[in-house]
Amino acid sequence: MKTLYSLSIILALSFSIVSFNKYESINTKEHKSNTPIFYNSDNDAVKDNVSNEFFKKYTDLKKYKSDVMSLYKNRSLGTIWYDENEINEFAAVLYEKAKKTNDLVIPYQKEIEQLFDSSSETNLSRTDADMLLSSLYVVYAKKSNSDSKKKLSYDAMLKDFLNYSTIEEATAKVEDDGNLYDQYYKLQGVLKQYKKLEKSSKWKPIAAETPYKDLRPDAVSPTIAQVRTRLYLLGDLKQDSKSDFYDRELMDGVMKYKVRNGFKPNYILAEEHIKEMNIPVSDKVKTLMLNMERIRSISPDLVNNDEYILVNVPSYELIYVKNGKIELTSSVFVGSPLTKTTIFNGQIDRIVFSPYWTVPQSIVQNELRSKIAADPNYLAEKNMEMVNGQVRQKPGPDNSLGLVKFMFPNPDDIYMHDTPSKTLFDFEKRTFSHGCINVKLAKELAVAMLKDYPEWTQAKIDKAMAGKVENSFKLSKKVPIYITYFTSLVNENGEIGFFQDVYERDIEAAPEKSLTAN
Numbered sequence: 001m002k003t004l005y006s007l008s009i010i011l012a013l014s015f016s017i018v019s020f021n022k023y024e025s026i027n028t029k030e031h032k033s034n035t036p037i038f039y040n041s042d043n044d045a046v047k048d049n050v051s052n053e054f055f056k057k058y059t060d061l062k063k064y065k066s067d068v069m070s071l072y073k074n075r076s077l078g079t080i081w082y083d084e085n086e087i088n089e090f091a092a093v094l095y096e097k098a099k100k101t102n103d104l105v106i107p108y109q110k111e112i113e114q115l116f117d118s119s120s121e122t123n124l125s126r127t128d129a130d131m132l133l134s135s136l137y138v139v140y141a142k143k144s145n146s147d148s149k150k151k152l153s154y155d156a157m158l159k160d161f162l163n164y165s166t167i168e169e170a171t172a173k174v175e176d177d178g179n180l181y182d183q184y185y186k187l188q189g190v191l192k193q194y195k196k197l198e199k200s201s202k203w204k205p206i207a208a209e210t211p212y213k214d215l216r217p218d219a220v221s222p223t224i225a226q227v228r229t230r231l232y233l234l235g236d237l238k239q240d241s242k243s244d245f246y247d248r249e250l251m252d253g254v255m256k257y258k259v260r261n262g263f264k265p266n267y268i269l270a271e272e273h274i275k276e277m278n279i280p281v282s283d284k285v286k287t288l289m290l291n292m293e294r295i296r297s298i299s300p301d302l303v304n305n306d307e308y309i310l311v312n313v314p315s316y317e318l319i320y321v322k323n324g325k326i327e328l329t330s331s332v333f334v335g336s337p338l339t340k341t342t343i344f345n346g347q348i349d350r351i352v353f354s355p356y357w358t359v360p361q362s363i364v365q366n367e368l369r370s371k372i373a374a375d376p377n378y379l380a381e382k383n384m385e386m387v388n389g390q391v392r393q394k395p396g397p398d399n400s401l402g403l404v405k406f407m408f409p410n411p412d413d414i415y416m417h418d419t420p421s422k423t424l425f426d427f428e429k430r431t432f433s434h435g436c437i438n439v440k441l442a443k444e445l446a447v448a449m450l451k452d453y454p455e456w457t458q459a460k461i462d463k464a465m466a467g468k469v470e471n472s473f474k475l476s477k478k479v480p481i482y483i484t485y486f487t488s489l490v491n492e493n494g495e496i497g498f499f500q501d502v503y504e505r506d507i508e509a510a511p512e513k514s515l516t517a518n
Helices: 008-022 044-057 059-071 089-100 109-115 126-144 154-161 164-178 183-199 222-234 248-260 271-277 281-297 300-304 361-374 422-426 442-449 458-465
Strands: 307-312 317-322 325-335 345-353 384-387 390-393 404-407 431-433 437-439 471-484 488-490 496-498
Touching: 044 059, 044 126, 059 126, 059 154, 089 126, 109 126, 126 154, 183 281, 183 488, 222 248, 222 271, 281 488, 281 496, 317 442, 325 422, 325 442, 345 442, 345 458, 361 390, 404 442, 431 437, 442 458
Parallel strands: 307 471, 325 431
Antiparallel strands: 307 317, 317 325, 325 437, 345 404, 345 471, 384 390, 488 496
């Protein structure tokens, strides 16, 4: 089932390793002190004491003391680079801009770097962290405005900097430089919403009737009223009428909810959907944070590729990007929990038409041996043969690999391929394979990948797929493939999707460990 994510979402996350490196780790770092600088204090003695302690500790910054302190002069809340308990977006943009400024030496860069790396430990109090960033701002502003004829105070320049146009400008620059998206920041925005929802008393479990019966349009049930409230809180409904009647308005809300979360797009509310709606907000918060950190595991090399394939296991989707743009999206099904699809990067070097399927010995031993013993004609009936002691299935429309496969060398011997079992793509949970990736639009993918090979006309591709002998073509330019595991993503409409933790990797992520490990 296609989640309708057009997977610009996945493109977003795949490229957002760069976006993340540019505006890194905003909200997962906690610091020792929760006391804001000069909080509501007009006491000069308090300010002097704090500043003296800071500049005594960071002696290299003493020459910027008066400029730094001028930034706090009219700030009753004290902190500049924090929103509540989190470092804000402006701090991340400042650090990135400073790193990109030629010949600018960042003072105490090691300490500042730790503020944006949730996997590292820091002893910085929030006071020291904020003042370090303010010092960095003064250094950056002094350097970047050195040639400006218009001389402004640092405080005046800071007011211009602390404007959301700064964020928009930074994001736009990323997109201009490489068609990049800000998936990390999209997730961060959703995270803030869910944290607010977590603190409120509005989120209450849906108490479904037992035994549960699927809810369909025109049904009347107390559960429907609770679902309506939940969808209103999640933004899938614009209002909460409190009605227990499954009306047109609720149908639209249910469809929106199901599409963005990767469920089959219909109006039926099954028990599994109610269970998903009842996942605690605190768990959703953890999922968002975990996936924000997973973005960092995407290879930076991806940025340099204008052609690649990306498969996201939890959303059961594939995108093919060519010339920096999405060329094709397709549903996939992946390995079962017992035969998981490996999460890794590789290089597709061959496309094989009308492939043989050499049956793995484990399948022969566990599944076929008894069938062959019971029926001497079993192999022939299944279009199989025994070659050099191995069982293989001959090419054809019923071949388990379909009409084409895509090879990328890896130690687990997994690959992508077509499948004759197209009905399996109608399932919401698509974990059916022994580890390989089954692609719904495999033929279309092959055609798209061969556009730069003029000898591979549509007629030649059709003939190769209808062959009785395997036909392997080695690509002159290997195509990178990234197999990823993201259980939450924001789509192009700004809607969050939470996908099934099919391999329980979210559950296995220990909370006390760095969330960068996935």
